[in-house]
Amino acid sequence: xxxxxxxxxxxxxxxxxxxxxxxxxxxxxxxxxxxxxxxxxxxxxxxxxxxxxxxxxxxxxxxxxxxxxxxxxxxxxxxxxxxxxxxxxxxxxxxxxxxxxxxxxxxxxxxxxxxxxxxxxxxxxxxxxxxxxxxxxxxxxxxxxxxxxxxxxxxxxxxxxxxxxxxxxxxxxxxxxxxxxxxxxxxxxxxxxxxxxxxxxxxxxxxxxxxxxxxxxxxxxxxxxxxxxxxxxxxxxxxxxxxxxxxxxxxxxxxxxxxxxxxxxxxxxxxxxxxxxxxxxxxxxxxxxxxxxxxx
Amino acid sequence: xxxxxxxxxxxxxxxxxxxxxxxxxxxxxxxxxxxxxxxxxxxxxxxxxxxxxxxxxxxxxxxxxxxxxxxxxxxxxxxxxxxxxxxxxxxxxxxxxxxxxxxxxxxxxxxxxxxxxxxxxxxxxxxxxxxxxxxxxxxxxxxxxxxxxxxxxxxxxx
Numbered sequence: 460x461x462x463x464x465x466x467x468x469x470x471x472x473x474x475x476x477x478x479x480x481x482x483x484x485x486x487x488x489x490x491x492x493x494x495x496x497x498x499x500x501x502x503x504x505x506x507x508x509x510x511x512x513x514x515x516x517x518x519x520x521x522x523x524x525x526x527x528x529x530x531x532x533x534x535x536x537x538x539x540x541x542x543x544x545x546x547x548x549x550x551x552x553x554x555x556x557x558x559x560x561x562x563x564x565x566x567x568x569x570x571x572x573x574x575x576x577x578x579x580x581x582x583x584x585x586x587x588x589x590x591x592x593x594x595x596x597x598x599x600x601x602x603x604x605x606x607x608x609x610x611x612x613x614x615x616x617x618x619x620x621x622x623x624x625x626x627x628x629x630x631x632x633x634x635x636x637x638x639x640x641x642x643x644x645x646x647x648x649x650x651x652x653x654x655x656x657x658x659x660x661x662x663x664x665x666x667x668x669x670x671x672x673x674x675x676x677x678x679x680x681x682x683x684x685x686x687x688x689x690x691x692x693x694x695x696x697x698x699x700x701x702x703x704x705x706x707x708x709x710x711x712x713x714x715x716x717x718x719x720x721x722x723x724x725x726x727x728x729x730x731x732x733x734x735x736x737x738x739x740x741x742x743x744x745x746x747x748x749x750x751x752x753x754x755x
Numbered sequence: 756x757x758x759x760x761x762x763x764x765x766x767x768x769x770x771x772x773x774x775x776x777x778x779x780x781x782x783x784x785x786x787x788x789x790x791x792x793x794x795x796x797x798x799x800x801x802x803x804x805x806x807x808x809x810x811x812x813x814x815x816x817x818x819x820x821x822x823x824x825x826x827x828x829x830x831x832x833x834x835x836x837x838x839x840x841x842x843x844x845x846x847x848x849x850x851x852x853x854x855x856x857x858x859x860x861x862x863x864x865x866x867x868x869x870x871x872x873x874x875x876x877x878x879x880x881x882x883x884x885x886x887x888x889x890x891x892x893x894x895x896x897x898x899x900x901x902x903x904x905x906x907x908x909x910x911x912x913x
Contacts, residue, residue: 464756464773464819491815494776495796500817506773508820534809558886559864561797563809564816647885648798 464506469513470624477596477620480505484596484620488530489564491557492573510566515624518542525628529568533557533580536567546628548637548656549583555641556580558648568623574681576612577651582676583639585609585684586656590627596620602627605682612680634658634670638740641676642733651677652722653729655685655737659692663743668692668701678716678726685712688734697742699750702735709734758822762787763831771818778802780818781828789829789859793888800887803860803867804828810867812886829859832866842866842904849900853891861887865901874905 460482467473477484483504487493493500500506509515510530517528520541527536536542537553556562556570556579570580571591585605593601593608595618608615608623617623637658643649654676660669673689674682688708695701709730717723738747759768762785771780776795781787781804793799795814802813805827832840839847842862852858861884868875868883875883880901881894889897 462773464817466819466822487817487820489815490817490820491797491812494815494817500774502774506817508817510820511823558797558800558812559867559883560800560803560810560812560886561815563806563867564811647882 460503462501462503462506464508466508467512470515473507473509473512473622474598476505476507477598486622488566488569489532489561491561491565492569509622510564515568516566520545520630522630524630527567527626527628529571529623529625530566531568532563533565533567533570534559534562536580537562545630545633546583546587546637546658548586548639548658549580549628551639552579552583552641552654552656555639555647561648567626571608571626572615572617572623574609574611574613574615576680577677579641579651579654579676581609582654582656582674582682584626584628585682586637586658586672586674587628588632590629591623592625592627593617594622594624600624609681634660634672636661636741638737640733640737640740642729653677653726653733655730655733657689657737657741659741661697661742666697666742666744668695668697675712675716675730678713678730683712683716685709688712697738697744697747697750702738702747702750705738706731706734756819756822758819760821760823761825763827769818773817773819775818776814777804777816777818777821777826778813780821781813781826787828787830791856791859793856793860797886798888799857799860800864800884801857801860803863803887805863805867805870808867808870810864827863827866829863832862840866842869842901845900845903846897849896849903851892851896851900853889857887857889857891861889861897865897865904868901869904875901877902 485501485506488510515528515530518539519526533553533556543550591603591608639656641654642652656674659671671689671692673685676682691704691708710727713727713730735747778792781790791801793801797812797815803810804813864887
């Protein structure tokens, strides 16, 4: 069967289409990954454009969670006031993703489904404890945790015909500050060589940290929780000893995560510099890298 | 697949191959060769067009996805009298064009920026044009040309 294309207007039309469609199904939204994939779009079955399917592009907050429809563009995430207020790291990650042209087309659902080790939104979503609403081809709906969905580099637990419909970020447990920092070969349109996402409680008058959560991107095949490094911040005051302990914990985490990898000598040094940049971003205190002994 | 699309102000129906890229469709079917295909992977920005007023890489969008949308290419910027648009003229006057290959995409990205944000700072201009590569002029004259078009023009910190 030759490839057939469809643009379902809403979720009802999508369900009707799936019920009657024979052969494999491939979804396309922004297309910014699919069209650069080695095989490109499929040559048979159904190619379904969900980028304008009503009910899939929205950002909404209720008392318990922030809900983001899967075809919400990266550009929309970057400028959304609720996301900037409730979880700024996700907006910052979105703003640093690709170019303006790519952000205008690429979607949060596509970034998640691609499961790239360098996927910019993934570490932020893991840090926030995001869950994913997945629609099955037969019409069922299930919710998956981050770790149940993202299995490896480019690997997810999605079955053929499954569709990520929505991302949910729980509001319980959100910490007041969050930040995303990224290292690429240039400032814009650069694949992450390394990224760090943090959520933390930090009292600017006492300069002391409370709770903290930290996730690294582009180190391991999937985003890596750095609990040991986050632990060095809890209850500690911003200063040389904190910066030194934090830097050492980051370096140890990279050493443990990628033993023998060719990029390790680079990443174990880079993570220290990026970690100090992250401390500046989250505390809004300048000159963290100049703290006595920070880089020791 | 049958689509209806508005291109540079004219709405027409077409039958397109579901695998054809929008950039190929614009160049080959409509002869809109101002759309350049430099890299076909979203790196160079030479194929930038406006889709519903937003700049996108037409090489990363399939033609059938343009159904029901409004596309503007560089050919659609000219005034009703057939003259260059003010932004196009600014590129000429600032020496922001050398070989010209990147120019249509660069202008469409800048046009998209100015439609959304009529008074961008220099940092905002550079961020918005980061997806467009120029290997001839350097970016100073390009940024200067875009800056000259700021509609409200208060000087803002970068």
